Amino acid sequence: MKEVRIHSLYSGSTGNSFLIRSPKGCILIDAGKNAKRLCAALECAETSPDEIRAIFITHEHSDHIGALNVFLKKHPVPVHILERSAYALRNSQSVAPCLRLHSPLYTEQVCDMTITSFPTPHDSEGSVGYLIEIPTERKCLRIGYATDIGHVSETVERSLLGCDAVILESNHDIDMLHTGPYPYPLKQRIASRYGHLSNFDSAALAARLCATGTKSLMLAHLSQENNTPDLAFSVCQNALRDYEVALCVACPERVTELSMEGIL
DSSP states (O other), X not given: OOOOEEEEEXXXXXOOEEEEEETTEEEEEOOOSOHHHHHHHHHHTTOOGGGEEEEEOXXXXXXXXXXXXXXXXXXXXXXXXXXXXXXXXXXOTTTGGGEEEEOSSOEEEETTEEEEEEEOOOSSSOOEEEEXXXXXXXXXXXEEEXXXXXXXXHHHHHHHTTOSEEEEEOOBOHXXXXXXXSOHHHHHHHHSTTSOXXXXXXXXXXXXXXXXXXXXXXXXXXXXXXXXXXXXXHHHHHHTTTSOOEEEEOOSSSOEEEOOTTTO
C-alpha cells in the first residue's frame, strides 16, 4: 500500500500546483505554469500524469490554472471549481467537458480521500481552500490547504484548526512590499484584506494551528519580489519556538515534499 505523501510541485507568483497522494490515488490542487512543467514536476515526484484522479482549483487566476488547457487534452480528469470562477475556462474545448461546478461549500470523494472546500478572502470571482481527509491505519489524517488569503477569516482558521499538516500562504514581508518596486496600487492590492497573507500574519496563524495539534507545516505562495524563503522561514520558526513541528518552504521552481514524520 502506498503511503500518504504531499508535494508542492511549484509554488509562487508564477505558478502553483500541489500533489496529494493517498494509499489509493492522487489529486492535484491547482495546475499553474504550463503542462510541460507540470508533467516534469510530477515525474520528479515519482508520479505519472495518468495517476491523477481529479484536480481541485482554488480560483481562476492564471498562476493556478495555466496548465489545464494542454494537460487535459492528454489526461482528461474531473476539474472541481467554483461556478463563478469557471468563466475563464468554459470556452476551452479540452477543459469545458472536465469541469465540475460547485458552490463555495462542497465535498467530493476521490478514491479514499474526502475533499471539503471552504471560502477564502481573495480578490477573485471566487476563492476556496481545501480540507483533505484520508483514513489511515492509525487515524484519519487531516490536511489543510489555504493560500491566496488577504486575511485570516474566522472560516479559514476554523477550517484549519486540528489539521495534522497544513499548507499555508506566507506571501510577503511587509517592509519589503512597501519599499519594493511594485506600483502603489498593486502594493495596496497585495496588502489588502483580499490580497495575500504576510509573513507576520501567517506565522501568527501557524502558532495557533500548532497549539491545536498541527505537526507539519509548509509555507507557500511566496512572492519573488517581496519575500525570501529564509525570511519567511525565520519569522515562522520564531513564532513556533514552543512547538515541535516540521517546517519547510515551498520552492517556486522545484518539487518540495512536506515531511509526514511523526504524523503517520
